[in-house]
Amino acid sequence: MAVTAEVELLYPIPGLSERALEIQGRARRFVDDVLIPREEEAERRGGILPDEEIAEVKHEAIAASLNGGLHSPQHGGQGWTRTEWALVEEQWGRSTNAISWHVPNAYNVWDHASEAQAERYLRPALKGELRDAYAVTERDAGSDPSRIKATAERTDAGFRINGEKWFVTSGDVASVLIVMANVIEGGSPLPTLFVVDKGLPGIETIDDPDFTHTYPDRHPTILFSDVEVGPDDVIGGVGGGDDLQRDWFSEERLGIAARGVGSMWRLLEETVDWATGREQGGSRIFDYQGVSFPLADSAADAAAGRLLTFQVAAMIDAGGDPKLAHHKASMAKLFVSESAWRCADRCVQAFGGRGYMRSNVAERFLRELRVDRIWEGTSEIQRLIIARGLERRGVERILH
Numbered sequence: 001m002a003v004t005a006e007v008e009l010l011y012p013i014p015g016l017s018e019r020a021l022e023i024q025g026r027a028r029r030f031v032d033d034v035l036i037p038r039e040e041e042a043e044r045r046g047g048i049l050p051d052e053e054i055a056e057v058k059h060e061a062i063a064a065s066l067n068g069g070l071h072s073p074q075h076g077g078q079g080w081t082r083t084e085w086a087l088v089e090e091q092w093g094r095s096t097n098a099i100s101w102h103v104p105n106a107y108n109v110w111d112h113a114s115e116a117q118a119e120r121y122l123r124p125a126l127k128g129e130l131r132d133a134y135a136v137t138e139r140d141a142g143s144d145p146s147r148i149k150a151t152a153e154r155t156d157a158g159f160r161i162n163g164e165k166w167f168v169t170s171g172d173v174a175s176v177l178i179v180m181a182n183v184i185e186g187g188s189p190l191p192t193l194f195v196v197d198k199g200l201p202g203i204e205t206i207d208d209p210d211f212t213h214t215y216p217d218r219h220p221t222i223l224f225s226d227v228e229v230g231p232d233d234v235i236g237g238v239g240g241g242d243d244l245q246r247d248w249f250s251e252e253r254l255g256i257a258a259r260g261v262g263s264m265w266r267l268l269e270e271t272v273d274w275a276t277g278r279e280q281g282g283s284r285i286f287d288y289q290g291v292s293f294p295l296a297d298s299a300a301d302a303a304a305g306r307l308l309t310f311q312v313a314a315m316i317d318a319g320g321d322p323k324l325a326h327h328k329a330s331m332a333k334l335f336v337s338e339s340a341w342r343c344a345d346r347c348v349q350a351f352g353g354r355g356y357m358r359s360n361v362a363e364r365f366l367r368e369l370r371v372d373r374i375w376e377g378t379s380e381i382q383r384l385i386i387a388r389g390l391e392r393r394g395v396e397r398i399l400h
């Protein structure tokens, strides 16, 4: 396995602090020592590692202070900048089977949590004691979340939630669900996020389909029938759901870009290592341009995608216009998710028959990277957002 153990950054991204490089080095060692060695076992076991291994991953992550990266130290997180966080996400992207999901963390909407919500859910999540899940998508509301039908009717005791949520990642292991539902007031729907304890009566998993990747958590369909929550179980205020959702998308899309760059890094390392050692027809296969040129194209994609990703992160850290950051995060997600999957496909080809084996890193990435072109907004939706940005913010602001 061509994994570089030494922490070495020959030409760091301009402006990276000593602190950022130290965090990156710590995450890199964790990925090399704790995550990558467990990938094949996770794949063989359908994504589910034994409990003691999961406990070990959590323990090592907390010992290396890699839990809750963007969350504040006051809540048990690390208080990283967006750039520091993206450097760590890039490292997570170098590993397969989403074993990094065991690193204790929580969704960014918890930044808007009340002290009581933080105490009950956020702090335990960052210690690895509970998991959360985020439920927006419905049968008839995917790319267009304004079509959601879930409702939260006001009652004397708070709200009564009804609806059906699809693709709830980690809905099988989460003990708290962040649920988007419309509060109907004055005849107009107010999209609102609710903190819903999964143990409440009226919550039922009605489907649990298999998906392409072999990951630790599932993506069930969850039905909410007359689920009663209190008046304080709103997060971000009644009607604040769309704004929080936009923040979530910007962060998750940048995370997908950072992880995709990391995936290409690992894919190219492993594949160049293989192709320079493998001989067929009297030559190293790397000496056939049919093998090496596609890898060269992916190297150019990886380097360009990395610069774009870290430009967006730096812009957010500098307090740049969040709307512009939203467009640019879409551009990074689109470019990297499309090029990372193409890279995995090229690497499978370079490995030949071995590239079709589940024990091969390129085979796993080929399956795993496909969903990055779909979730957190499909590639087509990213193009819509970028096109709108060209018109509303101007070409120069989108490009530079």
Ligand SMILES: Cc1cc2nc3c(=O)[nH]c(=O)nc-3n(C[C@H](O)[C@H](O)[C@H](O)COP(=O)(O)OP(=O)(O)OC[C@H]3O[C@@H](n4cnc5c(N)ncnc54)[C@H](O)[C@@H]3O)c2cc1C
Residues within 6 Å of the ligand: 134, 135, 136, 137, 141, 142, 143, 144, 166, 167, 168, 169, 170, 211, 219, 371, 374, 375, 376, 377, 378, 379, 380, 381, 384
């Ligand atoms: C594994 C997995 C995990 C997920 N996890 C979560 C989760 O945790 N929480 C959650 O809320 N959701 C989750 N999702 C849902 C995900 O965000 C949606 O699948 C995604 O937004 C696309 O919605 P859809 O599947 O309904 O497709 P649709 O919206 O029906 O789109 C189908 C096709 O039509 C295209 N299309 C749609 N509208 C347009 C348009 N205006 N212009 C051009 N083309 C268009 C799309 O690009 C796509 O190619 C997950 C999905 C998957 C697969």
